[in-house]
Amino acid sequence: MSFMQINDLNVHYPIRGGFFNTVIDKVYAVDGVTMEFEKGKTYGLVGESGSGKSTTGKAIIGLEKITSGQIFYEGEDVTNQRRNRNSAYNKDIQMIFQDSHSSMNPRKRVLDILAEPIRNFMKLSDQEERKRIKELLAIVGMSEDVLLKYPHEFSGGQKQRLGIARAVACNPKMIIADEPVSALDLSVQAQVLNFMKDIQTEYGLTYLFISHDLGVVKHMCDHISIMYKGRFVETGTRHDIYRDPQHVYTKRLLSAIPNIEPESRLERKLIRQKVEENYQKEQHQYYDEHGKVYPLKSISDTHMVAMSGGI
Amino acid sequence: MNTANDLLTIRNLTTSFRIKETYHAAVEDVSLSLKKNEVLAIVGESGCGKSTLATTIVGLHNEVNTKVTGEIHYNNQNLTQLNEQQFNRLRGNDIGFIFQDPLSALNPLMRIGEQIAEGLVYHTKLSKQQRAERVLELLNQVGISNPERVARQFPHQLSGGMRQRVMIAIALSCKPSILIADEPTTALDVTIQAQILDLLKALQSETETGIILITHDLGVVAEMADRVAVMYAGEVVEEAPVQELFKNAKHPYTRSLLNSIPQTHSENERLEVIQGMVPSLKNLPREGCRFSARIPWIDASAHERKPQLHEIAPGHFVRCTCWKHFHLEGEEGGGAV
Numbered sequence: 001m002s003f004m005q006i007n008d009l010n011v012h013y014p015i016r017g018g019f020f021n022t023v024i025d026k027v028y029a030v031d032g033v034t035m036e037f038e039k040g041k042t043y044g045l046v047g048e049s050g051s052g053k054s055t056t057g058k059a060i061i062g063l064e065k066i067t068s069g070q071i072f073y074e075g076e077d078v079t080n081q082r083r084n085r086n087s088a089y090n091k092d093i094q095m096i097f098q099d100s101h102s103s104m105n106p107r108k109r110v111l112d113i114l115a116e117p118i119r120n121f122m123k124l125s126d127q128e129e130r131k132r133i134k135e136l137l138a139i140v141g142m143s144e145d146v147l148l149k150y151p152h153e154f155s156g157g158q159k160q161r162l163g164i165a166r167a168v169a170c171n172p173k174m175i176i177a178d179e180p181v182s183a184l185d186l187s188v189q190a191q192v193l194n195f196m197k198d199i200q201t202e203y204g205l206t207y208l209f210i211s212h213d214l215g216v217v218k219h220m221c222d223h224i225s226i227m228y229k230g231r232f233v234e235t236g237t238r239h240d241i242y243r244d245p246q247h248v249y250t251k252r253l254l255s256a257i258p259n260i261e262p263e264s265r266l267e268r269k270l271i272r273q274k275v276e277e278n279y280q281k282e283q284h285q286y287y288d289e290h291g292k293v294y295p296l297k298s299i300s301d302t303h304m305v306a307m308s309g310g311i
Numbered sequence: 312m313n314t315a316n317d318l319l320t321i322r323n324l325t326t327s328f329r330i331k332e333t334y335h336a337a338v339e340d341v342s343l344s345l346k347k348n349e350v351l352a353i354v355g356e357s358g359c360g361k362s363t364l365a366t367t368i369v370g371l372h373n374e375v376n377t378k379v380t381g382e383i384h385y386n387n388q389n390l391t392q393l394n395e396q397q398f399n400r401l402r403g404n405d406i407g408f409i410f411q412d413p414l415s416a417l418n419p420l421m422r423i424g425e426q427i428a429e430g431l432v433y434h435t436k437l438s439k440q441q442r443a444e445r446v447l448e449l450l451n452q453v454g455i456s457n458p459e460r461v462a463r464q465f466p467h468q469l470s471g472g473m474r475q476r477v478m479i480a481i482a483l484s485c486k487p488s489i490l491i492a493d494e495p496t497t498a499l500d501v502t503i504q505a506q507i508l509d510l511l512k513a514l515q516s517e518t519e520t521g522i523i524l525i526t527h528d529l530g531v532v533a534e535m536a537d538r539v540a541v542m543y544a545g546e547v548v549e550e551a552p553v554q555e556l557f558k559n560a561k562h563p564y565t566r567s568l569l570n571s572i573p574q575t576h577s578e579n580e581r582l583e584v585i586q587g588m589v590p591s592l593k594n595l596p597r598e599g600c601r602f603s604a605r606i607p608w609i610d611a612s613a614h615e616r617k618p619q620l621h622e623i624a625p626g627h628f629v630r631c632t633c634w635k636h637f638h639l640e641g642e643e644g645g646g647a648v
């Protein structure tokens with residue numbers, strides 16, 4: 001039995017407008033997503049901006065209403081209990097938010113922001129609580145003199161680190177990490193990624209790792225899903241995706257990875273244009289007449305691709 | 312420094328925040344210049360003062376808790392002396408600004424289309440109909456695939472990367488002569504990032520915009536920048552033309568920064584980490600070299616007491632003299648940093 005299972009998850013938003021503010025359209029932010037998580041593994045969720053990654057993450061932890069679909073956690077259907085404040089699910093599954101700034105109450109000090117989950121879920125004495133908070137700060141490389149500060153007094157990267165400290169505060173079993181390092185410079189990025197791996201080895205944590213950075217995803221993830229307009233175009237092991245990409249969208253993503261040679265700027269631009277042309281030419285084979293991604297088909301034990309007809 | 316054809320000249324700029332009763336500098340004695348048609352990248356560790364520098368240039372600090380000294384010259388005015396009203400005229404029209412945190416820069420109660428059109432009302436002579444068309448065109452240019460829908464939505468209904476692009480559209484809408492972009496592509500995937508960078512280049516060739524590009528992504532730097540300034544703990548520690556910086560970085564901080572790039576061929580290995588961390592404002596060493604604590608293997612007496620920027624090659628400045636003692640990669644002894 002897998003640790004967690006997501007079945008045919010859908011999150012659709014109505015769009016209102018017009019004179020009577022009626023529903024005139026729908027956004028299919030998440031449109032039929034199925035995933036399975038094992039303990040101790042890292043799952044990457046990659047895809048274009050606006051493809052539904054954050055919505056998927058927020059729906060799993062219960063911050064977004066699910067239109068249809070089910071979530072099983074340790075064998076139990078938790079679809080409708082995700083929002084119970086003090087349930088085990090709520091303690092075990094934590095999220096690092098993409099937008100760390102708006103996920104923190106601007107009127108609370110760091111001390112209280114970090115203490116909140118601890119007070120909710122762990123029964124610690126004041127002294128133990130202090131100790132835990134100091135540990136957390138050390139983990140994300142910040143000094144104790146930040147405890148009395150407010151969120152606006154921090155730089156973007158510092159806020160992101162506080163968000164990470166808050167997510168790990170209560171020893172969760174799974175962390176949904178939404179772009180956890182994209183606001184961080186490389187050195188801090190490395191510290192945080194190393195730390196995430198360390199606690200994973202130590203506590204058998206599972207990660208759903210949302211990122212648009214294919215370098216980081218490759219470094220972190222065992223299994224990767226590529227998302228496009230609310231659906232998966234391809235899923236597979238790291239090896240499947242990086243060595244043997246099948247879907248035209250995956251190939252396009254992989255070809256655009258920047259590298260750090262200022263000399264080859266022009267050359268890379270030409271390559272990008274070429275891939276882009278190919279993408280425009282070939283894409284009709286990969287999307288149906290409404291531009292919708294086809295259902296996934298297995299092409300090996302681990303590798304699935306969304307394509308029409310045979311491959 | 313040659314200032315004749317500079318668009319923007321920053322001299323000895325210091326920005327300090329009040330913490331309890333004392334002010335602590337987050338940006339200290341920074342001097343930089345920006346020419347027409349140039350991209351100056353600013354890189355450096357989280358918390359080193361990049362955003363503070365940017366918001367100081369556009370005068371967006373709370374005056375009660377912030378102290379600014381030094382000069383910022385643009386178009387025969389010293390920006391540090393302007394009042395709020397004068398600044399409002401400059402922002403948007405002459406100076407475009409892309410914030411690191413889009414949510415706090417967008418009005419939560421206003422539809423996206425209206426927010427973009429608002430700037431056009433002040434800064435162009437377009438008719439209402441033309442403005443509506445221009446809004447859709449701008450959204451399209453920043454790679455938003457269903458502009459009609461997005462124009463009707465509110466900021467909280469957009470994904471992180473979509474918000475970031477809306478802000479870019481607003482900043483570009485008035486074709487500013489200076490664009491300050493604070494981490495403009497952090498939330499974007501590589502294909503859209505490339506599109507945005509191409510868009511910035513196109514704006515530049517059309518209007519000769521000078522761009523200050525703040526980023527921690529060295530890939531973006533390699534793609535865009537003409538010159539790079541590296542900041543550490545509030546100071547510029549190295550400045551050089553982009554190729555020179557990637558090939559020939561001298562400051563130990565810059566070198567370790569270049570070393571910590573995850574290579575795409577690495578799987579599962581541990582990443583290179585610069586030991587230690589940027590000290591918090593209150594604990595910044597205000598004397599001597601600020602980086603010395605993080606390279607303990609160099610004997611204290613070897614460092615310059617108050618390192619100055621030395622020009623070691625044309626246009627290449629380093630705030631460190633000790634680099635001469637290092638064995639650099641490729642040379643005998645292997646990389647010491």
Ligand SMILES: Nc1ncnc2c1ncn2[C@@H]1O[C@H](COP(=O)(O)OP(=O)(O)OP(=O)(O)O)[C@@H](O)[C@H]1O
Pocket residue numbers: 013014027028029047048049050051052053054055056098212467468469470471472473498
């Ligand atoms: N409350 C909402 N109302 C209407 N539409 C919404 C709402 N929240 C999100 N959406 C839409 O759902 C889609 C998916 O958004 P989501 O935030 O999940 O994208 P994402 O993959 O995380 O993108 P990014 O990489 O830019 O963060 C977007 O088109 C967005 O506009």
Ligand SMILES: Nc1ncnc2c1ncn2[C@@H]1O[C@H](COP(=O)(O)OP(=O)(O)OP(=O)(O)O)[C@@H](O)[C@H]1O
Pocket residue numbers: 152153154155156157158183185328329337355356357358359360361362363364411527591592
């Ligand atoms: N309003 C404020 N009050 C007090 N301290 C502040 C304030 N704003 C920023 N700081 C501090 O000033 C320093 C520089 O912050 P800044 O936001 O400029 O960093 P940054 O280089 O942009 O970092 P990042 O890459 O993480 O965005 C940090 O130590 C930060 O905590």
Ligand code: SF4
Pocket residue numbers: 562563564600601602603606609613614615618630631632633634
């Ligand atoms: S002056 Fe000394 S301490 Fe400072 S960067 Fe150079 S080597 Fe390091």
Ligand SMILES: [Mg+2]
Pocket residue numbers: 053054055098178470471472
């Ligand atoms: Mg997102």
Ligand SMILES: [Mg+2]
Pocket residue numbers: 155156157361362363411493
């Ligand atoms: Mg910043």
